[in-house]
Amino acid sequence: MALIVIVAAAGAAHASAAQGDSGAQQRRIAVVIDDFGNNMKGTAQMLDLPIKLTVAVMPFLPSTRKDAEAAYRKGHDVIVHLPMEPVRGKASWLGPNAILTSLTDEEIRKRVEMAIADVPHAVGMNNHMGSKATADERIMRIVLQVCKEKGLFFLDSRTSYKSVIPKVAAEVGVPLLRNDVFLDDVYTTRHVSKQIEVIRQHLGKHDSCVTIGHVGPSGLITSGALRGAIPGFARSASFVKLTQLLPPPTGLDYAGETQK
Numbered sequence: 001m002a003l004i005v006i007v008a009a010a011g012a013a014h015a016s017a018a019q020g021d022s023g024a025q026q027r028r029i030a031v032v033i034d035d036f037g038n039n040m041k042g043t044a045q046m047l048d049l050p051i052k053l054t055v056a057v058m059p060f061l062p063s064t065r066k067d068a069e070a071a072y073r074k075g076h077d078v079i080v081h082l083p084m085e086p087v088r089g090k091a092s093w094l095g096p097n098a099i100l101t102s103l104t105d106e107e108i109r110k111r112v113e114m115a116i117a118d119v120p121h122a123v124g125m126n127n128h129m130g131s132k133a134t135a136d137e138r139i140m141r142i143v144l145q146v147c148k149e150k151g152l153f154f155l156d157s158r159t160s161y162k163s164v165i166p167k168v169a170a171e172v173g174v175p176l177l178r179n180d181v182f183l184d185d186v187y188t189t190r191h192v193s194k195q196i197e198v199i200r201q202h203l204g205k206h207d208s209c210v211t212i213g214h215v216g217p218s219g220l221i222t223s224g225a226l227r228g229a230i231p232g233f234a235r236s237a238s239f240v241k242l243t244q245l246l247p248p249p250t251g252l253d254y255a256g257e258t259q260k
């Protein structure tokens with residue numbers, strides 16, 4: 001009995017030391033940054049933030065490989081940022097080989113496999129846009145089936161409240177995470193700071209928060225606001241990569257774990 005107590009105490013001491021905290025239970029924040037791969041504004045500033053990120057890289061673009069390699073070298077998680085058809089929006093925003101609802105099953109599978117092969121070190125996937133495609137069960141069943149075959153998890157960016165991703169991911173058995181807070185849907189420091197406050201409130205009710213920001217037009221604003229906010233979370237939360245939020249592998253099917 002005494003031995004068990006000592007081991008447990010040592011374990012707790014180790015855990016709190018690793019978190020740089022005096023023992024209070026740590027909440028976890030996973031910052032995901034979308035739209036890497038096209039030499040976007042803020043790329044270097046995001047990769048150099050003093051926290052671990054999840055870096056979502058679009059396939060088939062000029063700096064796809066370079067950005068994925070740089071993120072991997074810095075210890076960030078790399079995921080494929082798969083372009084998917086929105087209800088509204090210009091086709092030019094989607095980039096090459098996007099997943100469109102007009103494509104055949106074979107063509108969708110081919111494009112998803114090519115996208116994964118094009119982004120080195122990818123351990124997961126999320127959707128770029130996709131309010132139309134993520135509401136389509138035929139499309140999502142193929143996308144998630146390929147993820148399962150390649151051992152990738154999926155992050156539902158939740159660009160549509162009609163997303164079928166939770167239902168289909170549970171059926172296919174793919175580990176699923178979901179976005180809680182969009183950081184920079186408006187490109188101002190004021191808005192991003194407000195969203196950081198939303199993260200703080202979310203953590204009052206939940207153990208973890210997944211938040212999505214972007215390189216591009218908001219890249220410098222968002223990276224600057226994050227850099228400023230990081231010290232304020234030191235006592236209450238730790239920044240983690242998405243893979244650290246996945247349920248531990250049990251050797252059983254994931255489906256039951258991913259229902260929520």
Ligand SMILES: [Zn+2]
Pocket residue numbers: 034035081127128129
């Ligand atoms: Zn995107």
